[in-house]
Amino acid sequence: MNISFINKVAIVTGGESGIGKGIAEKLLSLGCLVYTTGVNDKPEWCGQYDKCIYTKVDFLNQDSLDSFINEISQLSKIDILINNAGIQIMHAIDNIETSDWDKVMDVNLKGPMKIMRAVVPVMKSHKEGRILNISSVAGLISKPGQSSYSTTKSGLIGLTRSSALDLATFNILVNALCPGTTQTEMVEKVLNVDQKNAILQNVPMGRFAKVDEIANFAVFLCSEYNSYMTGQTIVVDGGFTAR
């Protein structure tokens, strides 16, 4: 079984670093043309690939997002969309600033919906497409302070289920992937050693996911090797939620 993306076009949001970068680079290495985004200037890694097209997009700025959406809706072909961009603001329910809540909704949920809405007509015209929404184990379980984040990640699962039904007869498969804690720069920055160890005690595999492990499955789901799975939420977490 040989998975290849030659002649395929993908959009991967939030590709500056972490999981988005991992997925984008994997697709690129398999021959895909990849449009990716980030809030900062074009990252160095992107320059190493001829087929990597980077756009600076801030999902918190509707003009910025709309102009990106306008750009991609002109494309003649989009085979794959991976909604990966996401933010997290921690706040207990009795302490939420409405503006913070709105930010998390805009980036994690409204952005993906708007991009799907724009990409689907292009996919429909080819009667083929794969959409993968990167949710989180926080979409299924939660912890204190995560109400806005968990709401959006659960929301993405609902969006996935329902849009899978809208698109099933067009050979457009829509799934969600829930990574467990993944070894990214963000995790390195946000968690101290004690916090990391506390999480690890509850991960049966005894270690965090590597970006590559999430990317492998993401890429499989978006390849021609997945032709029947749709509307599903698949957890890649080393057994964390099974216990």
Add this chain to the structure above:
Amino acid sequence: MQINFTNKTVLITGATRGIGKAVADCFFESGATLILTGTQKEEIELLNKRNKSNGVNNIEYVQADFSNQESVDSFLNQLKLYEQIEICVNNAGVNRVNNFTDTSTDDFDWIHNINLKVPYQILSVVGPKMLQQGYGRIVNVASIWSWITRPGRSMYTSSKNALVGLTKTLAVEWASRNVLVNAVSPGFTLTELTKTTNTKEQLIELQNKIPVGRLAEPIEIAKLVAFLCSDLNTYITGQNIIIDGGFTNV
């Protein structure tokens, strides 16, 4: 990105037809050494003979009837002799549709023996080998009826739910030893059996209930099983992955 099973010994139960056969074909293409089971003695002999005369020496068919304890015991004894088994796909399964009030203890035993007890017994033999090797991939083939149900499916649904429960617990027990355990739950799949037990009209009616408008081909299920058993999967464990063309979403 390649899936390759060279130097991997793979046990697949119920591999003479249907989904199990597609899984076996998929693994064979990727270079695996295969141990495959079926119930019919003459067929097994024929398949082994044919492979031998074709120079295929990495497939061994074994006759085993999971509803017969003697046959199971002799199969398990044979399994014990293998030095290494890296991958195990518990696929053999049966169904007998009956409303609950019409079921008998015999129905319960027959379905649970084949769908649950024998997979348990196989894992009791194969699991320790994997733990010792520090490497293993197990996929238990459950069903959408491990997730939802409908009238007449009490015995089958019970067995498949239990199989998923076993899957999750083993995943948690064995994760740190690099033995990953998952379930794959297919929706309606167009096997020979499905084709012969349904009329054309019934198949169309069934198709219309599935969001993607068609049944799964066995090979579509097989590819997911192959991915989960490959070295591309090093972190998915304890999952029951449904592959049903959207059926359980409606």
